[in-house]
Amino acid sequence: MWRRLDQWLSNLGYCSRREARGWMDDERITINGQLADDPGERCASTALRVDDEPLDHPDGLLLLMNKPLGRVCSHEAREGPNVYDLLPARWRRRNPQVTTIGRLDKDTSGLLLLTDQSALVHRLTSPKHKVAKIYRATLNRDLPAGLGELFASGTLLLEDETTPCAPAELRVLGPREAELTLTEGRFHQVRRMFASQGCEVVTLDRVRFGHLELGDLALGTWRDLPLDTFST
Numbered sequence: 001m002w003r004r005l006d007q008w009l010s011n012l013g014y015c016s017r018r019e020a021r022g023w024m025d026d027e028r029i030t031i032n033g034q035l036a037d038d039p040g041e042r043c044a045s046t047a048l049r050v051d052d053e054p055l056d057h058p059d060g061l062l063l064l065m066n067k068p069l070g071r072v073c074s075h076e077a078r079e080g081p082n083v084y085d086l087l088p089a090r091w092r093r094r095n096p097q098v099t100t101i102g103r104l105d106k107d108t109s110g111l112l113l114l115t116d117q118s119a120l121v122h123r124l125t126s127p128k129h130k131v132a133k134i135y136r137a138t139l140n141r142d143l144p145a146g147l148g149e150l151f152a153s154g155t156l157l158l159e160d161e162t163t164p165c166a167p168a169e170l171r172v173l174g175p176r177e178a179e180l181t182l183t184e185g186r187f188h189q190v191r192r193m194f195a196s197q198g199c200e201v202v203t204l205d206r207v208r209f210g211h212l213e214l215g216d217l218a219l220g221t222w223r224d225l226p227l228d229t230f231s232t
């Protein structure tokens with residue numbers, strides 16, 4: 001894809017379009033090895049270098065983060081510390097903006113995907129595509145008998161909703177601990193499903209998204225994924 005030089009720089013979060021002129025005057029920008037002097041010059045991302053480095057993820061970003069507790073997935077500053085603050089400042093200035101693929105609550109930890117590819121957000125959050133997400137929950141009381149059958153039945157109707165939850169798989173790990181596999185992502189769904197049966201979720205951690213797992217990724221850190229990770 002070809003774009004104006006100042007557009008590449010501003011869309012990838014280096015500087016504003018107005019500042020691009022100054023970056024060129026400071027001899028920080030080259031096109032095909034030659035110092036650039038026209039912010040309107042069109043070029044491919046591969047031709048452009050900043051401070052003699054290739055552009056940072058010019059084709060898009062897909063990240064897998066281990067979300068820590070206490071951070072929201074909203075961009076609204078008034079909602080408190082967010083997951084975007086954990087990313088490099090340049091990525092936080094990108095346009096299109098980096099957003100989460102679905103959300104985890106402030107009090108939920110675990111596997112969170114972030115991207116600037118809106119098509120990927122739509123595909124992976126649409127219930128139509130039935131991407132499995134696995135949550136590990138601990139509860140404030142013993143799991144009631146028959147919970148697995150109820151969650152699997154596709155008949156559980158949550159408060160204020162008119163369509164029942166899609167069948168979900170419950171794997172019991174202990175008297176107060178279980179893994180729940182969901183293929184949809186309703187608001188606070190795991191907490192509300194357990195709450196509907198009188199159980200409060202005490203801790204919640206997402207351990208899997210589609211075929212992806214966290215591995216040994218430390219809390220609050222992320223790793224880069226290829227953009228075609230979900231293309232098969």
Ligand code: URA
Binds near residue numbers: 106108191
């Ligand atoms: N379900 C919830 O209740 N909370 C989350 O963060 C994710 C799924």
